[in-house]
Amino acid sequence: MNWLPTSASTFAPEVDFVLWLVTIISVVSCILIGFLLIYFVIKYKKKSDNDQTPAITHDSFLETLWTVIPTILCIVIFIYGYVYYDRYTTVPQNAYEINVTAKKWIWTFDYPNGKKTLGELYVPANKPIRLVMTSEDVLHSFFVPAFRVKQDVIGNRYTFINFTATKEGEFKVYCTEYCGSSHSNMLAKVHVLPELEYLKWESGESAKTSKIASDMPLDQIGKQLYSDKGCVACHSIDGAAGVGPSWKGLYNAKRIFTDGTSAAADENYLKESILYPGEKMVEGYGPVMPSYKGLLDDAEITALIEYIKTLK
Amino acid sequence: MSQSHSFDKSYLEDGKGFKSWFFTHDHKRLGVMYLWAIGIFFVLAAIASFLIRFEHLTPGQTIVDAQTYNVLFTLHGAVMVFLFIVPGVAASFGNFLIPLMIGARDVIFPKLNLYSFWIYCAGAIIFLIALAAPADTGWTFYTPYSIDTGANVILVTFGVFVLGFSSILTGINFIVSIHKLRAPGLTWDRLPLFCWAAYATSLLQVLATPVVGITLLLLIGERYFGLGFFDPAKGGDPVLFQHFFWFYSHPAVYIMILPAMGIISEVIPVFSRKPIFGYKAIAYSSLAIALISFLVWGHHMFVSGQSKLINIIFSVITFAVAVPTAIKVFNWLWTMYKGSIELSAAMLYSLAFIFLFTIGGLTGLFLGALAADVHLHDTYFVVAHMHYVMIGGTVFGLFSAIHFWYPKMWGKMFDEFKAKIAFVLIFIGFNVVFFPQFILGTLGMPRRYFNYSPEFTTLHQISTYGTWILGIGFIIMLYALLKPISDKAEANPYESASLEWSMPSPPPTLNFEKIPTLTASTYDYGTKLEQEA
Structure with a gap:
C-alpha cells in the first residue's frame, strides 16, 4: 500500500527523501530493539528463584556506542531536514506571485492580472510560484499534500509558500489549522496547467471550467x-x-x-x-x-x- | 486523627469515612485519592475518544454533527492533558511512593499536600461546570479562535489556571522532601530513579506552570475586557500566544513522561534481578531532558509563521533532546541482559513501554526534521506520534505502576492471568488504533477533521476497530484489579531491594517505626563480579 501521496512539486521528492531516510533508520532501530527485547526475555527467562545474575552496572564501550551512533544519526537527519527546508523557504527568482486570502471557510485567490478565483487555484506548471497569504479572521493553514507544502495563515500579517509544480492535474488543498465547525470542509483544489494553457486561462480565452463537459446536464x-x-x-x-x-x-x-x-x-x-x-x-x-x-x-x-x- | 497507634494499623484502616479521607494529611491516602480521580477522568476522556473514533467509521456524519465532534475532541484533549496526565503519575504514585522510597514518614509539608489536592478538586469542579457550554477550541486554545468562539472558554481556562497551582505546590513539596527528608545513607547516588524522575518533573512543574497560568489569564482578559495581546484585529499577535502556550506545554510533555520513565526504571530491575544499568546516565539524563525541554517549544510551530532562523535553532535543540532519550532506552534494555526475567503483568507493561516509546521517539525524528515537518505538521502523523508517547509511554508506565505496587497499595493480590490477558488486548488494540494513523498522516489526512476524503476510509475504520479491542482490554484490566484474588499481600512479594517494600503491605500510617539507615544501593541485585570495574 502506498504511504505517500502523489509527488507533484520540486520540493516533494526532497521531503520524500527525508521521510524515507528517517523511516529506514526507524525501522532498523525498532527491529533491533524489538529483537533484543524478545531475545533477552527468551534467553534470560527466569528458571528458578535461585538464578544467579551478574551485577553489571555499566559498560563504557556500550554506553559510548549508543551515545555516539544516535548522535550521528540525529545530525544527519537534521542536516537533510535543514538543507531542503532552506531550499524551500528561499524566495525563488522571478516567482509568479498569487495572493491568497483565507476566511471561514473559503480560500480566495487573486492573480497578478486582476483575476480572482474562489476555492480553486490555477497555476502554470514548472514555474516558481509564491503564495502571499493572509487571513481575514482566525488562523488557517494552507496544505497541499501533493506538493508537501504547508503554512499557517494569520490575520494582520503575511506568510508565504514557495513551490514549483512539476505535474499537471488537479490536487487537493486542506485547511490544517483548526478553524471551527466547517474546518474539515474548508477545501480547495490546485489546478496545474501547462504554461500555454495557463496563459490562455489567465487571459480568459479558454473555458475556465475545462473539466465540465459542455454536454453535461x-x-x-x-x-x-x-x-x-x-x-x-x-x-x-x-x-x-x-x-x-x-x-x-x-x-x-x-x-x-x-x-x-x-x-x-x-x-x-x-x-x-x-x-x-x-x-x-x-x-x-x-x-x-x-x-x-x-x-x-x-x-x-x-x-x-x-x-x-x-x-x- | 489519632496518631498513637499509627504503626500497627495500616493506612487504609486508620480512620474510616469521608472525613478521614478528605481531611487526611497522609501522603498515601492523598496518592490513592489522586489515583481514583485521574482514573475517573481517564475513563471520561476515553469515552469521548471512543465516540470520536466511532464518528470516523464513515466519512461525513456517522453519529454526531461537526460542532459536537469539535466539542468531543476538545473535551478529550483538555481532560486527558490537564486532569489526567499532567497530575497523573506524579500526583498519584509520586505522593504514595516518594516518602516510602526515601525513608520518610510523610512529605515535608503534609498540610500543603492536602491543600494541593483540594485545589485539584476545585479546578476539576470548575472544569466540569464549564461542560455546560463546552469549549470547541481544542485543548490548545489557539487565538484568535478562542477569543471569537461563543463557547465557555473562560471557565475552562480558569479551571486549568487553578489546576496549575495544584501542580506547582505538589512540585515544591516533592523537591523539598527529596532534599530534606532522605533517610541516613540514602545519598543522591542511591536515590531510587523514580524519585530522580519525580524530582525532575517537579522542577518543570514549578518553573513552567506559572507561564501557562499567566497566558490563560491574558486570554481571559482578552475575552472579558477586549485587551489585544493576541487578537490580530486589534494589532495583537496570535503567534505570541502559541509561544507562551508551548513554553509551558512542551515541558509539560516531560512532566507527563518522566515519572513513567521513573516507574519502569524501578520495575525492570526487580523482574530481571539485576541492578539498573547505567544508573547515573538515567538519573542525569532525566535532569538533562528536563532542562533541554525548556528550549524546544518552537518545534510545535515550524509552520506557524515564526522566522526561519528560529525554526532552524529549534530543530537543532530538538535533536539534542533525542539523544538522552535514546540512551535511556538502551539502559533499560541492557538491564535485562543476563538477568533472570519474570514476565509479570507489571513487567509486560514496562517492556511494552520500551517498545512503544521507541516508536514514539523515532517518529519524533520525522517531526524534528524541518523539511519533513512541513508536510507532517497538523496531520494524523502528529496525533499518532503523540499517542505513542502518551499512551505507549505514560499510560503503559502508569499501568505498570498500578500492577507493580498493587500489593503495597491495597494489601491484596490480583489475578496475574487476567491482567496478562488484558495486557495483550490493550497492546494489540493500541497499535491497531494508532499505527494506521501514521500512514493517514503521511498521506495528508489533517487532524481535527470531522469529515474526511473517501480514500482515507479503510485506515480510519481499522483505527476505529482498534478502539473496540482496546476498550475490551481496559474492561478486563479493571475487572482483574477490582476483584482481587487474595486479601493478604506479603510485605515484599517481589523481593525488591527498595525501601517501600521493607514495611508491611499496606504500610502503616507513619510508614517507618524506625527511620532506616541505608548501607547499599536500592538496586542491590545479582552477584558482584570480580572483574567488574
Missing part, C-alpha cells in the same frame, strides 16, 4: 460547482444544520428575513443571494457569506440553481 454541472466553489463548506445538501441554510428543500421554501419580511426562495431570490448575500438575511444566520459577483458567470449560477432544485 445543468444540475450535474451545478453539483460539481457546489464542491469546487466552496459552497460545501457552509451549506449542507442533506438538511444538516450548518453555518448557512441547508440546500435540501430550499427551492421555493418560504424564507423569513431579519427585517420581518418574507419571500419564497425562487430562481431570482437564489441568484440574488449568490451575488448579493447581504441583501436579504434569513433569520438565524450571520452576514458571513462572500459575494460571488465576478466569481461565477451567469451560466454557472443557473447550473447551481438547477442543482438546488434537485435537492428535495
Whole structure:
C-alpha cells in the first residue's frame, strides 16, 4: 500500500527523501530493539528463584556506542531536514506571485492580472510560484499534500509558500489549522496547467471550467460547482444544520428575513443571494457569506440553481 | 486523627469515612485519592475518544454533527492533558511512593499536600461546570479562535489556571522532601530513579506552570475586557500566544513522561534481578531532558509563521533532546541482559513501554526534521506520534505502576492471568488504533477533521476497530484489579531491594517505626563480579 501521496512539486521528492531516510533508520532501530527485547526475555527467562545474575552496572564501550551512533544519526537527519527546508523557504527568482486570502471557510485567490478565483487555484506548471497569504479572521493553514507544502495563515500579517509544480492535474488543498465547525470542509483544489494553457486561462480565452463537459446536464454541472466553489463548506445538501441554510428543500421554501419580511426562495431570490448575500438575511444566520459577483458567470449560477432544485 | 497507634494499623484502616479521607494529611491516602480521580477522568476522556473514533467509521456524519465532534475532541484533549496526565503519575504514585522510597514518614509539608489536592478538586469542579457550554477550541486554545468562539472558554481556562497551582505546590513539596527528608545513607547516588524522575518533573512543574497560568489569564482578559495581546484585529499577535502556550506545554510533555520513565526504571530491575544499568546516565539524563525541554517549544510551530532562523535553532535543540532519550532506552534494555526475567503483568507493561516509546521517539525524528515537518505538521502523523508517547509511554508506565505496587497499595493480590490477558488486548488494540494513523498522516489526512476524503476510509475504520479491542482490554484490566484474588499481600512479594517494600503491605500510617539507615544501593541485585570495574 502506498504511504505517500502523489509527488507533484520540486520540493516533494526532497521531503520524500527525508521521510524515507528517517523511516529506514526507524525501522532498523525498532527491529533491533524489538529483537533484543524478545531475545533477552527468551534467553534470560527466569528458571528458578535461585538464578544467579551478574551485577553489571555499566559498560563504557556500550554506553559510548549508543551515545555516539544516535548522535550521528540525529545530525544527519537534521542536516537533510535543514538543507531542503532552506531550499524551500528561499524566495525563488522571478516567482509568479498569487495572493491568497483565507476566511471561514473559503480560500480566495487573486492573480497578478486582476483575476480572482474562489476555492480553486490555477497555476502554470514548472514555474516558481509564491503564495502571499493572509487571513481575514482566525488562523488557517494552507496544505497541499501533493506538493508537501504547508503554512499557517494569520490575520494582520503575511506568510508565504514557495513551490514549483512539476505535474499537471488537479490536487487537493486542506485547511490544517483548526478553524471551527466547517474546518474539515474548508477545501480547495490546485489546478496545474501547462504554461500555454495557463496563459490562455489567465487571459480568459479558454473555458475556465475545462473539466465540465459542455454536454453535461445543468444540475450535474451545478453539483460539481457546489464542491469546487466552496459552497460545501457552509451549506449542507442533506438538511444538516450548518453555518448557512441547508440546500435540501430550499427551492421555493418560504424564507423569513431579519427585517420581518418574507419571500419564497425562487430562481431570482437564489441568484440574488449568490451575488448579493447581504441583501436579504434569513433569520438565524450571520452576514458571513462572500459575494460571488465576478466569481461565477451567469451560466454557472443557473447550473447551481438547477442543482438546488434537485435537492428535495 | 489519632496518631498513637499509627504503626500497627495500616493506612487504609486508620480512620474510616469521608472525613478521614478528605481531611487526611497522609501522603498515601492523598496518592490513592489522586489515583481514583485521574482514573475517573481517564475513563471520561476515553469515552469521548471512543465516540470520536466511532464518528470516523464513515466519512461525513456517522453519529454526531461537526460542532459536537469539535466539542468531543476538545473535551478529550483538555481532560486527558490537564486532569489526567499532567497530575497523573506524579500526583498519584509520586505522593504514595516518594516518602516510602526515601525513608520518610510523610512529605515535608503534609498540610500543603492536602491543600494541593483540594485545589485539584476545585479546578476539576470548575472544569466540569464549564461542560455546560463546552469549549470547541481544542485543548490548545489557539487565538484568535478562542477569543471569537461563543463557547465557555473562560471557565475552562480558569479551571486549568487553578489546576496549575495544584501542580506547582505538589512540585515544591516533592523537591523539598527529596532534599530534606532522605533517610541516613540514602545519598543522591542511591536515590531510587523514580524519585530522580519525580524530582525532575517537579522542577518543570514549578518553573513552567506559572507561564501557562499567566497566558490563560491574558486570554481571559482578552475575552472579558477586549485587551489585544493576541487578537490580530486589534494589532495583537496570535503567534505570541502559541509561544507562551508551548513554553509551558512542551515541558509539560516531560512532566507527563518522566515519572513513567521513573516507574519502569524501578520495575525492570526487580523482574530481571539485576541492578539498573547505567544508573547515573538515567538519573542525569532525566535532569538533562528536563532542562533541554525548556528550549524546544518552537518545534510545535515550524509552520506557524515564526522566522526561519528560529525554526532552524529549534530543530537543532530538538535533536539534542533525542539523544538522552535514546540512551535511556538502551539502559533499560541492557538491564535485562543476563538477568533472570519474570514476565509479570507489571513487567509486560514496562517492556511494552520500551517498545512503544521507541516508536514514539523515532517518529519524533520525522517531526524534528524541518523539511519533513512541513508536510507532517497538523496531520494524523502528529496525533499518532503523540499517542505513542502518551499512551505507549505514560499510560503503559502508569499501568505498570498500578500492577507493580498493587500489593503495597491495597494489601491484596490480583489475578496475574487476567491482567496478562488484558495486557495483550490493550497492546494489540493500541497499535491497531494508532499505527494506521501514521500512514493517514503521511498521506495528508489533517487532524481535527470531522469529515474526511473517501480514500482515507479503510485506515480510519481499522483505527476505529482498534478502539473496540482496546476498550475490551481496559474492561478486563479493571475487572482483574477490582476483584482481587487474595486479601493478604506479603510485605515484599517481589523481593525488591527498595525501601517501600521493607514495611508491611499496606504500610502503616507513619510508614517507618524506625527511620532506616541505608548501607547499599536500592538496586542491590545479582552477584558482584570480580572483574567488574
